[in-house]
Amino acid sequence: MPITLNEAEHIIVLHGACTVEDAELIHGHLTQKPDWLIDAGDCDYMHTAVIQSLISCQPQWLAWPKPPHLNKALKKIFCSLKGSESNPSFGIEL
Amino acid sequence: MKWSWQKNALPYLADRAEQQFKSRELARELKGHYSIINRIAEDMQDAIMQVRMLPVGHVFQRFPRLVRDLSKKLGKKVRLEITGEDTEADKNMIEALSEPLIHLLRNSLDHGIEPPEDRVAANKPVEGLIAIHAWQEGDRVHIRIQDDGAGIDPEVIKRKALEKGLLPDDKLNAMSNHEIQQLIFMPGFSTAAAISDVSGRGVGMDVVRSAISKSNGQLDLSSVKGEGTTLVLSLPLTMAVTHVMMISAAGQHFGVPMDVVVETVRVHQSAIHQIQTQRATVLRGKIIPLVSLAELLQLGGQALANSDGEYAVLVVRLGQESVGILVDDFDSTVEILLRPLEGLLADMHQYCGSALLGDGTVLLILNLLEVMQCQSH
Numbered sequence: 001m002p003i004t005l006n007e008a009e010h011i012i013v014l015h016g017a018c019t020v021e022d023a024e025l026i027h028g029h030l031t032q033k034p035d036w037l038i039d040a041g042d043c044d045y046m047h048t049a050v051i052q053s054l055i056s057c058q059p060q061w062l063a064w065p066k067p068p069h070l071n072k073a074l075k076k077i078f079c080s081l082k083g084s085e086s087n088p089s090f091g092i093e094l
Numbered sequence: 095m096k097w098s099w100q101k102n103a104l105p106y107l108a109d110r111a112e113q114q115f116k117s118r119e120l121a122r123e124l125k126g127h128y129s130i131i132n133r134i135a136e137d138m139q140d141a142i143m144q145v146r147m148l149p150v151g152h153v154f155q156r157f158p159r160l161v162r163d164l165s166k167k168l169g170k171k172v173r174l175e176i177t178g179e180d181t182e183a184d185k186n187m188i189e190a191l192s193e194p195l196i197h198l199l200r201n202s203l204d205h206g207i208e209p210p211e212d213r214v215a216a217n218k219p220v221e222g223l224i225a226i227h228a229w230q231e232g233d234r235v236h237i238r239i240q241d242d243g244a245g246i247d248p249e250v251i252k253r254k255a256l257e258k259g260l261l262p263d264d265k266l267n268a269m270s271n272h273e274i275q276q277l278i279f280m281p282g283f284s285t286a287a288a289i290s291d292v293s294g295r296g297v298g299m300d301v302v303r304s305a306i307s308k309s310n311g312q313l314d315l316s317s318v319k320g321e322g323t324t325l326v327l328s329l330p331l332t333m334a335v336t337h338v339m340m341i342s343a344a345g346q347h348f349g350v351p352m353d354v355v356v357e358t359v360r361v362h363q364s365a366i367h368q369i370q371t372q373r374a375t376v377l378r379g380k381i382i383p384l385v386s387l388a389e390l391l392q393l394g395g396q397a398l399a400n401s402d403g404e405y406a407v408l409v410v411r412l413g414q415e416s417v418g419i420l421v422d423d424f425d426s427t428v429e430i431l432l433r434p435l436e437g438l439l440a441d442m443h444q445y446c447g448s449a450l451l452g453d454g455t456v457l458l459i460l461n462l463l464e465v466m467q468c469q470s471h
Contacts (some may be wrong), residue, residue, distance in 0.1 A: 017393040019346055020456070044392035047346075048439055048448070048458060055438055067392055069444065069468035077438045 002043070003029070010035065011062060015042035023049035030057035037062040046070060055081065101135055102428060102452035104128035143184070143331075150228045150237065151179030153192045157199060161224065164203050171221040172207055178228035183235045183331055190309045191237075191329065194302045198239050198325055199224070201299070206243030206323050216320065218242065230331070234353065237327045246317040248274040258282065275317050276413070279303045307463055308434075310336070310351055310446060314414050336432045338449070338459055340425035341408060343386075344393035349430070349459040350419075351446060356411050358424050360404040375407070375418060382409060386420040390469050391444075398422045412463045419462065428452075432459060444468055 002016045003025060012029055030036065034057065040046075041063030051074070058081060064071050104124055112121035154176050165172040183191075207222035214220060225240045248271040255261050255277050266274065277283060281300040306313045311329035330336070330353055338349035339358075361375050366384060373384040384407065386397045397420035399405050407418040430449035435442055443464040449457050 017344065017346075017391075019393075044394065048435065048442065048445065049456070051439065051442075067468075073442050076441055080438065 005029065006039075009037075011037045011039050012059070013042075014038065014040045014046075014065075017045040018043055018047060018050045019045075020047045020049045023047060023053045026050055027053035027057065030054075030059055034059070039063045040065045040074075042066075044070075046074075051077070100452075101128070101131055102430075104131070104452070105426075106451075106453045146185050147182040148185050148188050149179060150181050150183055150188060150191075150235065151176075152188055153195055154179050154226065154228075156196070157226065160196065160199065161203065164200065165207075168203065169209060170203070170207050171210055172203060173221050173223050175223065175225040177226070181228040181230050181235060183329065187235070187309060187329055187331070190305070191327070194305050194313075195237070195239075195327070197302050198327075199226075202239060202241040202243065202323065202325075206241040206245075208244050212244075233331050235329050235331055237329075238324060239327075240322065240324045242322040245319040245321050245323055246275045246278065246315075247319045251275060251277050254283065255280075272316065275315060278315070279313075304443065304464075307461060308443070308446075310353065312411075312413060312463075336446075336449075336459070337427055337429055338432075338457070339408070339427045340457065341387070341406075341419075341421040342423050342425065343391070343397065343421045344388040344395045345422075346393060347425070347455075347457060348387070349428075349449065349457045350408065350410065350462060351459065352427060354410045354412065354462060356409040356416055359407050359409060359418075360400070361407050361418075363399055363403045363405060366405065373420075377409070377418075380416070382407075382416055382418040384418040384420055385466070385469075388420075388422075390419075390465050410462055412466060417462075417466070430457070430459075 002014055002018050002022055004013045004015070005011075006013055010033065012026070012033075014026070018026070030053070036059065038054065038059045039062040043065040044067055046065065055077065058078075061078065064074060105128055108121040108124035108128065111117050111124060157176065158174055161172055161174045202224050207224070208216070208218075210220045213222065223242045225238075227238045227240075229236055251274050252266050255266060255274075256263060260277065260280055260283065278299045281298065283298060283300065303313045306327060306329070309329060311327060314326045314328070315323065317323040330351075337352035339352055339355055340347055340349055342348070359377065361384075365375050367374055367376075374381050375384055376382070387393075388395050388397060397405055406421050406423050408421055408424065409416055409418050411417075428449075428451065430451075432447040432449055434440070434447040435445055444461055446459045446461045449459060451457050
């Protein structure tokens with residue numbers, strides 16, 4: 001399972017490959033725990049459905065995935081979300 | 095869209111009838127009906143396609159004026175020859191082609207064709223020639239832009255690549271002239287010393303190639319120093335319906351457009367050789383480099399061999415090279431309506447798009463050329 005919950009520090013840790021089956025789970029966690037952080041530092045692959053779940057919940061990021069293409073794509077997506085006026089409350093540090 | 099999805103649901107239903115409800119007869123009937131509906135759908139698609147087809151000359155008609163104006167501006171003498179303008183392609187495809195073609199033509203004029211005095215010195219006719227030829231081959235349209243200009247000097251490209259730190263010295267020295275010429279497609283590469291207002295508009299050849307690859311097309315370049323450059327664009331006839339082969343890697347399903355698939359083979363593990371860090375196999379006397387899809391996408395795990403110790407290899411053609419992609423297994427081929435990733439996901443170029451399958455799941459269609467490039471960067 002590529003998702004572990006760090007209850008003490010309120011962090012959702014993603015590692016390895018996050019597949020389409022994990023999207024619903026991630027969405028569920030983030031809906032229930034909207035203030036939890038995402039640590040994807042050890043995540044190598046994200047299915048587009050996972051990315052869409054993250055976009056819809058707009059969590060705060062603790063660490064981005066390391067693979068350059070994924071890192072770049074995610075930063076671009078979440079930067080544009082941060083800049084969008086329809087999401088004024090979005091407060092990630094990039 | 096809905097029609098195609100409903101149609102593709104029938105084989106799944108037939109499988110369920112056989113597997114879950116143990117009714118082989120019902121499954122057979124369903125499959126029979128599916129093949130009839132499929133044939134009717136194909137006939138309808140053919141009829142609709144006929145209406146959507148436009149001659150490529152539609153894009154070409156802007157070229158004579160473009161060439162005339164630009165050659166005047168650049169002080170060059172250029173003759174433009176257009177053939178095969180009656181070749182037809184889908185309206186959307188022709189529209190998608192327009193900008194990349196203009197950019198390639200501007201490039202040929204600006205960087206390819208030499209000024210008249212240089213041509214005379216090189217014993218060439220004063221008037222340069224740009225020949226555009228379009229033709230259809232199978233379900234693809236090809237457009238060739240050929241000039242008799244200066245060609246691409248591999249030494250200049252090599253020096254630029256070194257200056258820009260794109261590749262290390264040892265790697266450049268190991269590359270063939272043809273491979274070095276392909277470096278002009280690398281992001282951030284521009285050989286023009288000064289940005290001219292003709293072709294150097296900050297849009298590099300990488301953008302042109304990626305625009306073409308977005309429409310499922312390919313762009314091949316070959317050039318001989320002093321003799322000229324030939325660019326061949328190859329695009330599917332239509333963007334509407336795509337045939338994809340479903341494959342699986344690390345338990346995940348993906349689609350690969352059929353037009354890049356050369357063949358599917360099973361290779362015994364003893365026939366896979368390790369050459370330094372690269373795996374390869376020999377198919378009909380030709381060395382095919384092998385890469386694992388699970389590793390490319392960083393899905394974790396290795397490609398799985400079957401009980402006979404054979405690996406499933408999907409041989410694909412990327413540019414001018416054939417590459418073997420190690421997957422866990424091949425699945426059926428399906429006809430899908432490709433929906434490009436839009437909005438925030440539009441920049442994820444590793445995927446051509448997604449498609450809804452008959453069982454309601456979403457299949458991601460890989461753009462293998464981009465996946466390989468992501469890996470090499």
